[in-house]
Amino acid sequence: MSAVARTLPAPVRTENDLGLGLLRQPGTVLFGPGQRRQVAAIVAGLGPRTLVVTDARMSESEPFREIVDGIEAAGVAVEVYAETEPDLPRENIVDVVSRFGGAQLDSIVGIGGGSCLDLAKVVAVVLAHDTDVRDFYGQFLVPGPGVPVVTVPTTGGTGAEVTCISVVYDSERGMKVGVASPHLQATAAVIDPELTLTCPPGLTAATGADAFSHLIESFTDRAKNPSSAEIAGTLYVGKNVLTDVYCRTGIQLLGTSLERIALRPDDLEARSDTMFAAYCAGMSINTAGTAGVHAIQSPIGALTHTPHGFGVSALLPAVMRFNLPARVPEFAEIGRLLGAADPTRPEIEQAHAGILRIEEILAALGAPLDLKTLGLSPSDFEFVADQALLAVRLTANNPRELTREAILEILERGYADDRSWWSE
Structure with missing residues (x-):
């Protein structure tokens, strides 16, 4: 761990004390092949x-x-x-x-x-x-x-x-x-899932990784307990009981469908499950929002000209490990939803299993899991950190405070493909 890590803010867990649930959605949603x-x-x-x-x-x-x-x-x-x-x-x-x-x-x-x-x-x-x-x-x-x-x-x-x-x-x-x-x-x-059957493999991988990142970030987002005025005038009001319903469904579906698509792109059932999961992810981020992964990806994408989905995939290992201390129960539940965690084991072990399974699925899809693969240079880390901090709409959703030092540490670990667990 670099010396920078010693200056990082301690993890603070937030709870949805209001029991808030909020969705925004189209007037009509029609789903299904054909x-x-x-x-x-x-x-x-x-x-x-x-x-x-x-x-x-x-x-x-x-x-x-x-x-x-x-x-x-x-x-x-x-x-x-x-x-x-x-x-x-x-x-x-x-x-x-x-x-x-x-x-x-x-x-x-x-x-x-x-x-x-x-x-x-x-x-x-x-x-x-x-x-x-x-x-x-x-x-x-x-x-x-x-x-x-x-x-x-x-x-x-x-x-x-x-x-x-x-x-x-x-x-x-x-x-x-x-x-x-x-x-x-x-x-x-x-x-209509049939419209995705001719989607090229690279685009399938990038968009699948994007959907997964939406679900993970929404489910592990900060809970905000907004006031009535904040609900009326703020897009992202935080992780809430209704977005969690969609997240659980979407995570479970992607736990099997993405690997099946990687093996058989013409598998309509797997395409349908993936598209339904992507819909669930859209419903979740509409009020919970994306967070640190998306804030940091934006300047990286501008520098490297890489697909958005590959950028968020490459950031997920480091950002999930950074956020884990503030969201152990959520990552443990992800582990159970993905069938990777033994519910009789300690919660932290279940959380580790969930994160490792996410990475396994993304690797099977062909999505990158480190920043060096994207072509990002260490000389750009400070620029990326400064630009990411401008995306307050996203950084405010992160379950753990994102300081400049924290983002630099995430970039260092992501570039080195350091999959060790953060102590704090």
């Missing part, structure tokens, strides 16, 4: 003109054409924007607004991965309020509802189909920023 065929009826019920946003790869696929043809057959005029880029640059939002600002849209349909869904959600409020997306950076700054949105995810990981946040990369600011508001919540989410 349910994409219901999109047309949902969109037709919203009005005669829609905009479909997607990316170039998805726009050339047969399922995409099938969905668009179905919407048009239902009597709805369809415009298509197929230029969504990864990590949703602000330029995409500006481009959509310039092209379709006067189109009088009745709905917006997002089809694709997280960036496509985030684009649909954020464009819906920007168009409705005729403003620049920068006016909405932050939380609860959107003044009212947007154009109704239908989300159709094609990856099993981000949970963006049910979250009320869109993450935007602002190149002029050199960072990712969030637009967070209940007004970004989709009117309907249609989750």
Whole structure:
């Protein structure tokens, strides 16, 4: 352990003393193989003109054409924007607004991965309020509802189909920023596991790791006991009894489905379990939030240009070990949910078993478990730590205080692939 570790704050456990439960969710969620065929009826019920946003790869696929043809057959005029880029640059939002600002849209349909869904959600409020997306950076700054949105995810990981946040990369600011508001919540989410069957192995691994990280962070988050005013104006109110229900279900599902997908990408049952787990993760992070892993990953992703899911996977071993002293019961329960822990053994041993099983699953999926693999340089550690601390929306959720020294220690251990257990 480096000398830095001696300055780290002691772990302090927080409890949900209020017994609070809070969820935010779409008006309708439709899940199951083949349910994409219901999109047309949902969109037709919203009005005669829609905009479909997607990316170039998805726009050339047969399922995409099938969905668009179905919407048009239902009597709805369809415009298509197929230029969504990864990590949703602000330029995409500006481009959509310039092209379709006067189109009088009745709905917006997002089809694709997280960036496509985030684009649909954020464009819906920007168009409705005729403003620049920068006016909405932050939380609860959107003044009212947007154009109704239908989300159709094609990856099993981000949970963006049910979250009320869109993450935007602002190149002029050199960072990712969030637009967070209940007004970004989709009117309907249609989750069809068949759409993930052609997902490339690398994308499957990255999004699967992302879903796992969402569940782990939500379940081990800080409990905050918010006031009524905080509940009314804060996105992430902390770990709570309702998000825990979704976390338990999602963790249990990923405990078997991810390894099965790695062996057989065409296993529809495993794809369905993974996509349902990703939905559960989205429901959880919508009010509990992500935490230290996601705060630290953002600047690492900007430096290394590596997929978000691989970045969070590479950080998980060190961050889980850092947080463990403040969340032993939760990690022990994860161990039991994954079938890795003997419930008759001491709780700390069960917690260790849970963390080791998570790493085993991620390794089987082909996701990295150390920072050196991402190409991060030790010379960048201080920059990463400083940038991560700017993400207060995320660091405030971490169950153990994240100081600059703590983040540097996490980076050192993550780079060295140090899997020893933290004493404190």
